[in-house]
Amino acid sequence: MREASLMKRIQAQAEAISRVTFYREKFKTWGLNPKDLNGMENFRRIPFMTLSDVQKDFEDHPPFGSLLHPDNIRVHFSPGPKGLIPVVFTQKDIREMNRANATCFRLAGVTSNDVVAVTFNYHLFIAGLSIHGGFETLGCKTIPVGPGETDRTLEILDRYGVTVLASNPSFAMKLFEKGARGIRVLFAGGEPFSSVEGYKERLRALCGGKITLIDAYGLAQAAPLARECLHETGLHIIDDLFFVEIVDPETGEVLPDGAKGEVVVTHLKKESGPLLRFRTGDLSIMERFTCPCGRRTTLPKGVVGSAREMVKIKGVKVYPSQVSLVLKAFPGLTGRYRMLISSTGTTERFDMLMEGEIQGEQDLARLQTSMKKALLIAPNQIEVVKQLENGPTIVDQRHNL
Numbered sequence: 001m002r003e004a005s006l007m008k009r010i011q012a013q014a015e016a017i018s019r020v021t022f023y024r025e026k027f028k029t030w031g032l033n034p035k036d037l038n039g040m041e042n043f044r045r046i047p048f049m050t051l052s053d054v055q056k057d058f059e060d061h062p063p064f065g066s067l068l069h070p071d072n073i074r075v076h077f078s079p080g081p082k083g084l085i086p087v088v089f090t091q092k093d094i095r096e097m098n099r100a101n102a103t104c105f106r107l108a109g110v111t112s113n114d115v116v117a118v119t120f121n122y123h124l125f126i127a128g129l130s131i132h133g134g135f136e137t138l139g140c141k142t143i144p145v146g147p148g149e150t151d152r153t154l155e156i157l158d159r160y161g162v163t164v165l166a167s168n169p170s171f172a173m174k175l176f177e178k179g180a181r182g183i184r185v186l187f188a189g190g191e192p193f194s195s196v197e198g199y200k201e202r203l204r205a206l207c208g209g210k211i212t213l214i215d216a217y218g219l220a221q222a223a224p225l226a227r228e229c230l231h232e233t234g235l236h237i238i239d240d241l242f243f244v245e246i247v248d249p250e251t252g253e254v255l256p257d258g259a260k261g262e263v264v265v266t267h268l269k270k271e272s273g274p275l276l277r278f279r280t281g282d283l284s285i286m287e288r289f290t291c292p293c294g295r296r297t298t299l300p301k302g303v304v305g306s307a308r309e310m311v312k313i314k315g316v317k318v319y320p321s322q323v324s325l326v327l328k329a330f331p332g333l334t335g336r337y338r339m340l341i342s343s344t345g346t347t348e349r350f351d352m353l354m355e356g357e358i359q360g361e362q363d364l365a366r367l368q369t370s371m372k373k374a375l376l377i378a379p380n381q382i383e384v385v386k387q388l389e390n391g392p393t394i395v396d397q398r399h400n401l
């Protein structure tokens, strides 16, 4: 989207939400008027919001918060710093969400002839109901299967000729291992997927190669945020609903395309619970290119870690959650690990202990390379042990010496 038309949308949204006391007061504090948001420079004067701000609003204005629209009709929940927090929608919000999901599914090759099984949770949280709504909007025969119960799900897939499965990737893997056949599109969400090296390849091999594998990213407060299309070139941002920025988690500086940083989201249309420059805590990389489907702004690997757990080693920002993504690509490893950071004088040392088994020098070298690619620094040594003693994930002894 061009900056001028994006700014028009941002202005219109800011105008609408500034009628709510919460934002009217914020705009006053920031010394800004919604009309001032006519360029990126002014927009970036708006301070970031965090989940704690949202939480505080619910505490100050119980039970649904001050951002609840008078026409609100649905309340989901999402985990917050002090327990579950409400996630609120008007009829129009739900319609926009369903329409956006339906468009994504169409771009993934799904049609109204498909029979869909949704195995996401329908209770409290947003996943099941919102995904279900998208498939119904597209006109698919949609079955609300819900999570768990592998055998019953397999029976439904088989008996009703299900062609599209919406599921966590790990549950899909289980279903394919147990013989699920006939699925031509997997819509996966809720767990790391395309960010795990080799995961898609393993799933595709289980299905005999002919399947479209769609990765998805969204927050309860911002769904659907990004989705893959039929061409699997990465997760395209749903830019008619959201404006996404990638920022340095430490300084808040907006980063250029291709740089890894924290995802910051601004709603462009939401009526109930609208967010402005909301820090998601998720790390990603944004790239711009024109995909054959027509979408232009893409997160090539979706979420690649959490910005909340940064530790600096040898001057490089390291996010431990990225280690977990690397380890998932090595089936012999359990996923448990420990990072040991120490220093002698000004020289820092970074070693890693991992639990499980690794087959031979070649795999160890591959692990070392993957780790360097993910973290941008290579551990001095990686040791794989059968069983890791209980203890913290990061042992930082730099300041004890």
Ligand SMILES: [Zn+2]
Residues within 6 Å of the ligand: 228, 229, 230, 231, 232, 233, 236, 291, 292, 293, 294, 295
């Ligand atoms: Zn595309």
